[in-house]
Amino acid sequence: MQKLVVIGAGMASGRVLEHLFETDPTAYEITLFNAEPRGNYNRIMLSPVLSGEKSYEDIVTHDEAWYTDNQVTCRFGEKVVAIDRARKVVVGEKGEVPYDKLIVATGSVPFIVPVEGRDLPGVIAYRDLDDTNIMIERSAKPGAKAVVIGGGLLGLEAAAGLRLRGMDVTVVHLAGHLMERQLDEAAGYLLKKDLERRGIAVLTKASTQKILGTSHVEGVELADGTVIEAELVVMAVGIRPSVQLAKEAGLEVGRAITVDATMRTSDSDIYAVGECVEFEGTLFGLVAPLYEQAKVVAKSLLDEEERFSVKELSTKLKVTGCDLFSAGDFAESEGREEIVLRDPAKGVYRRLVLEGDRLVGAVMYGDTSDSNWFFDLMKNRTPVSEMRETLIFGQAYQGGSPLDPMAAVAALPDDAEICGCNGVCKGKITGTITEKGLTSLDDVRAHTKASSSCGTCTGLVEQLMALTLGDSFNPNAVKPMCGCTDLGHGDVRRLIKAKELKSIPEVMQELEWKTSCGCAKCRPALNYYLVADWPGEYVDDKQSRFINERVHANIQKDGTYSVVPRMWGGMTSAKELRAIADVVEKFDIPSVKCTGGARIDMLGVKKEDLPAVWADLNAAGMVSGAAYGKALRTVKSCVGSDWCRFGTQDSTGLGIRIEKFMWGSWTPGKVKMAVSGCPRNCAEATCKDVGVICTEAGYEIHFAGAAGLDIKGTEVLTQVATEDEAFEVIVALVQLYREQGHYLERMYKWLKRVGMDSIKAAIVDDLDKRRHYFDRFAYSQTFYRKDPWAERASGAVAAHEFRPMADLSSFKEAAE
Amino acid sequence: MTSAKSWHRIGQLTDIPKLGARCVLTPFGRLAVFRTADDEVYAIEDRCPHKGGPLSQGIVHDTSVTCPLHNMVISLKSGKVLGPDEGAVRAFSVRIDPETSAIELSLTEASAEAPYPVAAE
Ligand code: SRM
Ligand SMILES: Cc1cc2nc3c(=O)[nH]c(=O)nc-3n(C[C@H](O)[C@H](O)[C@H](O)COP(=O)(O)OP(=O)(O)OC[C@H]3O[C@@H](n4cnc5c(N)ncnc54)[C@H](O)[C@@H]3O)c2cc1C
Ligand code: SF4
Numbered sequence A: 001m002q003k004l005v006v007i008g009a010g011m012a013s014g015r016v017l018e019h020l021f022e023t024d025p026t027a028y029e030i031t032l033f034n035a036e037p038r039g040n041y042n043r044i045m046l047s048p049v050l051s052g053e054k055s056y057e058d059i060v061t062h063d064e065a066w067y068t069d070n071q072v073t074c075r076f077g078e079k080v081v082a083i084d085r086a087r088k089v090v091v092g093e094k095g096e097v098p099y100d101k102l103i104v105a106t107g108s109v110p111f112i113v114p115v116e117g118r119d120l121p122g123v124i125a126y127r128d129l130d131d132t133n134i135m136i137e138r139s140a141k142p143g144a145k146a147v148v149i150g151g152g153l154l155g156l157e158a159a160a161g162l163r164l165r166g167m168d169v170t171v172v173h174l175a176g177h178l179m180e181r182q183l184d185e186a187a188g189y190l191l192k193k194d195l196e197r198r199g200i201a202v203l204t205k206a207s208t209q210k211i212l213g214t215s216h217v218e219g220v221e222l223a224d225g226t227v228i229e230a231e232l233v234v235m236a237v238g239i240r241p242s243v244q245l246a247k248e249a250g251l252e253v254g255r256a257i258t259v260d261a262t263m264r265t266s267d268s269d270i271y272a273v274g275e276c277v278e279f280e281g282t283l284f285g286l287v288a289p290l291y292e293q294a295k296v297v298a299k300s301l302l303d304e305e306e307r308f309s310v311k312e313l314s315t316k317l318k319v320t321g322c323d324l325f326s327a328g329d330f331a332e333s334e335g336r337e338e339i340v341l342r343d344p345a346k347g348v349y350r351r352l353v354l355e356g357d358r359l360v361g362a363v364m365y366g367d368t369s370d371s372n373w374f375f376d377l378m379k380n381r382t383p384v385s386e387m388r389e390t391l392i393f394g395q396a397y398q399g400g401s402p403l404d405p406m407a408a409v410a411a412l413p414d415d416a417e418i419c420g421c422n423g424v425c426k427g428k429i430t431g432t433i434t435e436k437g438l439t440s441l442d443d444v445r446a447h448t449k450a451s452s453s454c455g456t457c458t459g460l461v462e463q464l465m466a467l468t469l470g471d472s473f474n475p476n477a478v479k480p481m482c483g484c485t486d487l488g489h490g491d492v493r494r495l496i497k498a499k500e501l502k503s504i505p506e507v508m509q510e511l512e513w514k515t516s517c518g519c520a521k522c523r524p525a526l527n528y529y530l531v532a533d534w535p536g537e538y539v540d541d542k543q544s545r546f547i548n549e550r551v552h553a554n555i556q557k558d559g560t561y562s563v564v565p566r567m568w569g570g571m572t573s574a575k576e577l578r579a580i581a582d583v584v585e586k587f588d589i590p591s592v593k594c595t596g597g598a599r600i601d602m603l604g605v606k607k608e609d610l611p612a613v614w615a616d617l618n619a620a621g622m623v624s625g626a627a628y629g630k631a632l633r634t635v636k637s638c639v640g641s642d643w644c645r646f647g648t649q650d651s652t653g654l655g656i657r658i659e660k661f662m663w664g665s666w667t668p669g670k671v672k673m674a675v676s677g678c679p680r681n682c683a684e685a686t687c688k689d690v691g692v693i694c695t696e697a698g699y700e701i702h703f704a705g706a707a708g709l710d711i712k713g714t715e716v717l718t719q720v721a722t723e724d725e726a727f728e729v730i731v732a733l734v735q736l737y738r739e740q741g742h743y744l745e746r747m748y749k750w751l752k753r754v755g756m757d758s759i760k761a762a763i764v765d766d767l768d769k770r771r772h773y774f775d776r777f778a779y780s781q782t783f784y785r786k787d788p789w790a791e792r793a794s795g796a797v798a799a800h801e802f803r804p805m806a807d808l809s810s811f812k813e814a815a816e
Numbered sequence B: 001m002t003s004a005k006s007w008h009r010i011g012q013l014t015d016i017p018k019l020g021a022r023c024v025l026t027p028f029g030r031l032a033v034f035r036t037a038d039d040e041v042y043a044i045e046d047r048c049p050h051k052g053g054p055l056s057q058g059i060v061h062d063t064s065v066t067c068p069l070h071n072m073v074i075s076l077k078s079g080k081v082l083g084p085d086e087g088a089v090r091a092f093s094v095r096i097d098p099e100t101s102a103i104e105l106s107l108t109e110a111s112a113e114a115p116y117p118v119a120a121e
């Protein structure tokens, strides 16, 4: 196998390796040097790490397992000090490595302004994780002050991050306006205003004279004599390609290492990639062209033909809330015209620069919604004279052919990131759909991970599917429950009732399941439908329940469990608290925490201890809080008329009454409730599945709120005069939901599907119907209102769950 | 049956619920022993290759288990992760004594080609 040595584990070389392994993982034996004591991470995401929006772990692109799997020999924390081209070896600080092919990917080093005091502790650049960590550390001191020298992309991201961490920040910028290389004066002005509104001081036309301090930085002095106090100075004035190694090795170096279109240097066995490269006189400082280069290097290494060329670039600033975009060349010059749109009230500014009938530059501030479209017109050199009149208003205003809602998505470049959580770009999604012949959203999620985390990009992913699959994709078609059947949840529920199917094997038989015993998706759903539809007849199938519902505790990431007992309506007592304290000590439970649901969570309980923990809690009168279940969770309440000077009704009492009646019931999705004693709403009833707001006149009953993945305020179902009526309406409402909801469909989604009218018709308008639902719930409760903990603590149910079957740990012969 | 030395009796078939699992402690960590709907038994390491989730706590379907932490699906026969994800855990040989219905476990790994469920010997 040929030996490939890579110097620098940065953004560019990381991509080279990925492409290489995708095509031919066995082509090279690879050694990877990195001066930083770590492997590849997403350097551009240091800004969100600084601002606290992400953690370092989130931005690691290649972890240890990746290097191991791909058999890369890692020499992290070791700098390469020389390249001996005659002997074809690379000299690292800890020894030599021979190469057949070599990649120089040393990136660049920050430029440090050569002023007095630049070496003082507390003066740093902004390039790597260590710099970021120093900034985070310094910002921890209350009232600490920072100066950022440089008002370009990097400097402003540093300033915004430090400000978000509470520092007092001043940006010192030499030019007349911020980001002068990307923005024109007007946009620079709007940006300055925006930053000032966030509490960041901005000084333009300000030249740094010296950095003050004796043993540590104390401030910055400007040319005009102004002194700004600071314990931290961040220099972000520019970068210099790291070329020393290449130069000393005798490679051809201009402003950076010169390469040809196949990314070879003047030595044909040596490639260079990234910010350390110069191609046709151009240097690079953004990742998009580096990724292109990386593709070319990987191909060249495998002797495939591919050529790099310089493309149009666009810039965005990664400061949450500052929407700006710039691309192309927007300098004024002869033969150019410009179109400008301003909306001062909204802080919107757009400027387009035309040359002939082409768009050559665009600057946008405040509203960047059409940026992709403009960028495309520019890249494709589309003639724009016909739409000149309305061009500035964006794509939606272009008459003629009817507006295609998909156009915006279609126009996105292949490397546009669609799924932020998993870093999946458009090309990957459309490519995988075609390559693997995917037709459902679930498949796309499984293969690409796109929209499988927070789900906010689901809409975009569906649009991409529609684009790629054309008419054959129909998002509104009935979604089968899972791969085991073609029937949707609604059909299955109806058929269970109509055919009186009373066990999972019966359902699978009668409804022609395609698998022998279902899967982890359909079995829990079927089990719920049968539990809800045939109380007293159906025997709960524990093996079809997710572990939490099977053992009545929440599994934790290390395989231990958490235990949350009920606190009726949020009330507790000395006796309960004492029992909790005793349990925590007796079983050595590592964490005790107040939950977001206003009760107490004991975390880190060993599975074998669960029955004994429950027995002790039972002895003090406590039962399972079902914090694990698609079931009634909490009923939060406020102190209400018992104590509060504004309380209108007994909100605590109603909360307790509801919880005591409804606990133990299983529901399609979790059900959280709250009762507030007046419209001040201290129990946050208006974001719950069911909420009550008490008023002098009675009870306002709300439902279908949520505050998790989606935040949704409740809708008002009705208003009633007495507590008994309120109680009856709530119970009936939940029963209707139990009978109609699809498994995992929370109340607000159920409402969206069936509509308010049908719910009101059953629960509000028709008293008989309401009573019917109420009675059915009450009947069901005679079977389910039982403490699952007590059943298990006594050893009567599922005893096998809590003990290992056998202990062979003393047998030695097995050892490998 | 092979030599008594390499097989350990760990319990009865009925100790494990159908489509369920139990754990066995061994010198190299916890194993999960599964029983399928057809009364086959399989043993694999009780540590998901993703983030170490206890596979014995997952939902069993056919000859696979879905990890309780993040839903990877693992083959009970080979220990390999199924579907688009990658990874594997070690699989071990288990068999059922046809006379007594006792489950026996061997602490040497099952070979990948001949996954061991010796339900019907
Ligand atoms: C313990 C607790 C966090 C805390 O430390 O405070 C918690 C912990 C978990 N939540 Fe939560 N949620 C907790 C209150 C909340 C709240 C606040 C509330 O209840 O008022 C919300 C937002 C309100 C809401 O649901 O609308 C909340 C929205 C979620 C969601 C998003 C649900 C949604 O439909 O959007 C999930 C994910 C899910 O259910 O699929 C979730 C899931 C989880 C799970 C069960 C994750 C899991 O599957 O393992 C966590 C279990 C940890 C454990 O073992 O204890 N948790 N979770 C809170 C327990 C409350 C309780 O006493 O029962
Ligand atoms: C905070 C921040 C935010 C940014 N935001 C964006 C953005 O939003 N969009 C964008 O397009 N770009 C952004 N950039 C720029 C982008 O990160 C760089 O263009 C990119 O990282 C350059 O990649 P590279 O592989 O050439 O160099 P690097 O990623 O810097 O990697 C070079 C590696 O080589 C190592 N090295 C150097 N010399 C040696 C040696 N002699 N021996 C061993 N190892 C050596 C270095 O330690 C380094 O780890 C940002 C940069 C920073 C710092
Ligand atoms: S928000 Fe809820 S689900 Fe997310 S980590 Fe916290 S407890 Fe877990």
Ligand code: FES
Residues within 6 Å of the ligand: B048, B049, B050, B051, B052, B053, B067, B068, B069, B070, B071, B072
């Ligand atoms: S630990 Fe098993 S899927 Fe994550």
